[in-house]
Amino acid sequence: MMAYRLAKAVMKAIPATPASPEQAIGDLQEVFRHDLFLKAEPRRRAVIMLESSRNKYESEIDYPWDHYFGFDLRPVLTGKEALDLGCFTGGRAVAWCERYGLARLTGVDIDEVFIEAGNRFAKTRAAPAHFQLACGERLPFEDCSFDAVLSYDVLEHVRNVAETLKECYRVLKPKGRCYLVFPSYFQPVEHHLSLVTRVPAIQCFFSGTTLVKAYCEILNERGEAAQWYQRKSAALEPWEQSNTLNGITLRKFRSILSDANWRVVLHSHKPIGSIGRSIANNKLVRLMSNAFKPLTYIPGLQEVFLHRLTFILEKPEA
Numbered sequence: 001m002m003a004y005r006l007a008k009a010v011m012k013a014i015p016a017t018p019a020s021p022e023q024a025i026g027d028l029q030e031v032f033r034h035d036l037f038l039k040a041e042p043r044r045r046a047v048i049m050l051e052s053s054r055n056k057y058e059s060e061i062d063y064p065w066d067h068y069f070g071f072d073l074r075p076v077l078t079g080k081e082a083l084d085l086g087c088f089t090g091g092r093a094v095a096w097c098e099r100y101g102l103a104r105l106t107g108v109d110i111d112e113v114f115i116e117a118g119n120r121f122a123k124t125r126a127a128p129a130h131f132q133l134a135c136g137e138r139l140p141f142e143d144c145s146f147d148a149v150l151s152y153d154v155l156e157h158v159r160n161v162a163e164t165l166k167e168c169y170r171v172l173k174p175k176g177r178c179y180l181v182f183p184s185y186f187q188p189v190e191h192h193l194s195l196v197t198r199v200p201a202i203q204c205f206f207s208g209t210t211l212v213k214a215y216c217e218i219l220n221e222r223g224e225a226a227q228w229y230q231r232k233s234a235a236l237e238p239w240e241q242s243n244t245l246n247g248i249t250l251r252k253f254r255s256i257l258s259d260a261n262w263r264v265v266l267h268s269h270k271p272i273g274s275i276g277r278s279i280a281n282n283k284l285v286r287l288m289s290n291a292f293k294p295l296t297y298i299p300g301l302q303e304v305f306l307h308r309l310t311f312i313l314e315k316p317e318a
Helices: 002-013 029-033 042-062 091-100 112-125 161-171 208-229 250-258 283-297
Strands: 081-085 104-109 129-133 146-152 172-182 263-268 309-314
Touching (some): 029 042, 042 091, 081 091, 091 104, 091 129, 091 146, 112 129, 161 250, 250 309
Parallel strands (some): 081 104
């Protein structure tokens, strides 16, 4: 009980509240649980879907995810057939189609609204992209279907990372590659409690059970105004370590890779504070991030000081 009360007090020390969807339609996926969307006429719903897609599209165009890998991906992706694992509303996938000159992109996600939005947006851009319902642990594709799997900030949310990677391996062609970017569980600002608090690294000091209980109580105190971004329950799902997070860390991910047949082509060691549009022009933050670079090689500390876990994995030839 003391831990729960302390966690709640710490969260409230630096509170956060999301912008209303009326002000920032495309910022949060929770917009699709808001009355603005749920009670809208079909035409208005379509506009909200496109705004969500456009938000991610413009973000990717302005600051391509090449920065995470440290080089231009166009030479290795042009003309490829790719799978976007966790496509959300398709905006980033469409940007990838255009930037990398993909021959075809198939996106998968677990919500019908995301899929409808992605397909609508792809048509507006005449992109060679198609989106469909699927989960990472059971991909509905034949063996050796894709040249590449692309995934940004998704592996931390799947129910089973090992099974998802097995499926990625199966659907890749020999010499096909997985391009993965996702945060470690202990990355300070990726605790997925940001609709309530801005306190960094809070997950390093409290259990997920404690945090989610405190998180939900704060949301309940906010009343009806917070209903659109509430959790369904204060109880963790069997696969959850904390709010929507499966608890994947670099150590766990390496353990999964050691039991598989992947060839690690790249493991980036970009430190926290080194990547992002807001950081690009901030010299002070860049200098601080350079000081963190050695810490990204130290076991334990690297879980905190890596900006993202960034890997390129290759499926060897048979």
